[in-house]
Structures are given as C-alpha cells and as structure tokens.
Amino acid sequence: ESSNGPVNALDMALRKDLGKYSKYLEDLRLEDFKVRILTTGTEAVTRVMIESTDNSLKRWVTIGVSPNLVDAAFAALLDSVTYKLLKDEAPAGK
Numbered sequence: 001e002s003s004n005g006p007v008n009a010l011d012m013a014l015r016k017d018l019g020k021y022s023k024y025l026e027d028l029r030l031e032d033f034k035v036r037i038l039t040t041g042t043e044a045v046t047r048v049m050i051e052s053t054d055n056s057l058k059r060w061v062t063i064g065v066s067p068n069l070v071d072a073a074f075a076a077l078l079d080s081v082t083y084k085l086l087k088d089e090a091p092a093g094k
Contacts, residue, residue, distance in 0.1 A: 006069060006070060006073060007030070007033050007035075007048065007050070007073045007077070008030065010070065010073050010074055010077055011030050011077055014074070014077050014078065014081065015028070015081070018081075020091075021085060021090055024084065024085055024088050024090045025081060025084060025085075027054040027055040028052060028053075028054050028080070028081070028084050029052065029053050029054065030050060030051075030052055030077075030080075031051045031052060031053050031059065032050075032051040033048060033049065033050045033051065033073075033076075034048070034049045035047070035048050035069065035072075035073075036048075036049070038065075043067065044067065045065060045066070045067055046065070046066060046067065046068065046069045046072045047063060047064070047065045047072060048063065048064045048065075048069070048072040048073045048075075048076045049061060049062075049063050049076065050062050050063075050064075050073075050076040050077060050080055052080045052083075052084070054084060060080065060083055062076045062077075062079035062080045062083065063075075063076055063079075064076035064077075064078075064079070
C-alpha cells in the first residue's frame with residue numbers, strides 16, 4: 001500500500017525515527033484525508049482533516065488549519081500521532 005502526495009510524504013517523514021515510540025506507531029494507519037480551502041475575505045486558509053486507525057479498529061479524526069497546506073497537514077498528523085501514543089499509554093520521555 002503506497003500513496004503519493006504531500007500528506008503521505010509528511011506521514012512517512014514524521015514517523016521515520018521516533019525512537020522508543022516507533023513500536024507504538026507500527027499499526028497506526030492513515031485511512032483518509034481531506035483538504036479544504038476555506039476562503040475568508042482576501043485570505044485563503046487550508047484545513048486538512050485526517051482519519052486514522054490502528055489494530056483496535058477504532059478511528060479518530062484530527063484537523064490542522066493554516067494558510068499553508070504543509071503546516072496544516074503536519075498539525076493534523078502530529079495530533080494523530082500524539083493521540084495514538086496517549087491512547088496506548090506510551091511512557092512520557094525526557
């Protein structure tokens with residue numbers, strides 16, 4: 001299962017080497033994502049919504065918002081990873 005695009009590339013880069021946390025993320029899967037351009041006045045804002053799941057088959061959705069697509073996608077991915085680590089009670093590190 002290989003996907004192309006900036007969201008998938010960010011996902012792979014974010015999880016490339018998280019040390020002791022990598023084992024907690026092995027079953028984390030990016031199931032779907034949606035990109036919306038929200039226009040307010042003269043400024044466009046990008047909203048990225050990411051749907052994730054893992055071996056528990058529970059799904060969660062995270063959202064990132066920014067004028068920049070990459071920033072919005074990164075925020076949503078980081079929240080997804082953080083949620084997964086908290087859900088699986090990964091130990092806090094120094």
